[in-house]
Amino acid sequence: MRESSPIFSTITAARADGLAEEAIERRVWERHGTTCALLALDSSGMTRFSRTYGIVQFLTRYMEMRDLTEIILHRHGCLAWRCFADNLFSEFRDVDAALGAALEIHRTLRESGLMIAGREPYRVCIGIGYGRVLDDGAGGKMGDEMNVVAKLGEDVAEAGQTLLSESAYAQLSASAAVPLEKMAVSLSKIDVTCYRVC
Numbered sequence: 001m002r003e004s005s006p007i008f009s010t011i012t013a014a015r016a017d018g019l020a021e022e023a024i025e026r027r028v029w030e031r032h033g034t035t036c037a038l039l040a041l042d043s044s045g046m047t048r049f050s051r052t053y054g055i056v057q058f059l060t061r062y063m064e065m066r067d068l069t070e071i072i073l074h075r076h077g078c079l080a081w082r083c084f085a086d087n088l089f090s091e092f093r094d095v096d097a098a099l100g101a102a103l104e105i106h107r108t109l110r111e112s113g114l115m116i117a118g119r120e121p122y123r124v125c126i127g128i129g130y131g132r133v134l135d136d137g138a139g140g141k142m143g144d145e146m147n148v149v150a151k152l153g154e155d156v157a158e159a160g161q162t163l164l165s166e167s168a169y170a171q172l173s174a175s176a177a178v179p180l181e182k183m184a185v186s187l188s189k190i191d192v193t194c195y196r197v198c
Contacts, residue, residue: 005136007032032134036079036091037098037168038146040127040153041069041105043086044160045116053117062086064114065122069105076101082140087154091141095130095164095171099178102126102162103197123159127152130168151187152194162197169195 010031014024043062050058066083073081073090076097081090092098105124114122129152131145145167152163164172169180179198184191 005138005140007134007136007142028134029132032136033132034135034141035132036093036130036141037095037171038129038131038133038141038149039090039092039098039102040129040149041088041090041102042125042154042157043116044123044125044158045120046086049116058086058116061114061116061122065109065124068108068112068114072101072104072108076104082138087150089141089150094173095128095168096173096176098128098168099162099164099172099176099197102128103178106160106162125153125157125159126162127154127157127165128162128168129165130171131165148187148192152185156185156187156194164195164197166193166195 007028010028011024014027019027043065046058046062066088069088070081077092078101079091079093081088090098090101092101105126109122109124116122127149129145129149131143133141133143133146135141145165148165152165157163163183164180180195181198183194183196185194186192
């Protein structure tokens with residue numbers, strides 16, 4: 001079976017070369033490691049809306065949100081982005097750029113009048129992180145910080161909220177000047193600290 005990811009191909013080749021686990025780890029990070037700011041966006045209300053109105057109606061609204069968001073991502077220097085289900089994942093050089101994009105996305109959705117249903121506005125939940133991750137070559141990222149960011153965006157943040165991981169908070173410049181509230185949360189039974197944009 002052919003491997004679908006360059007990361008898996010590197011691991012397969014390294015194992016075939018008889019490398020020890022530490023050497024495989026080193027080779028994979030050398031070839032596929034990158035450090036960046038990550039933004040994970042999750043649509044609020046997708047399950048409830050698609051059960052009531054059907055998945056096609058939801059996807060139509062999701063595409064409208066995606067079109068609005070794409071312009072904002074590029075304006076803030078997004079390096080790469082991809083969509084999966086009702087989520088959107090993107091990569092930036094620094095946390096300030098990712099946070100700027102997140103704040104503009106929330107504001108633009110509020111002002112757009114885009115509704116998910118009736119009088120209910122289309123809102124998103126966003127997680128932002130920063131750290132070393134593996135790049136699969138197709139815009140996908142793997143690693144601890146990616147896991148944290150995805151959980152913050154999909155499971156912890158509420159509609160209209162942006163949460164920063166502890167490492168993202170540490171990288172935020174003083175010029176960002178946004179009010180933040182420190183929070184303790186549990187991600188898959190692991191206690192972590194994050195910061196909610198107020």
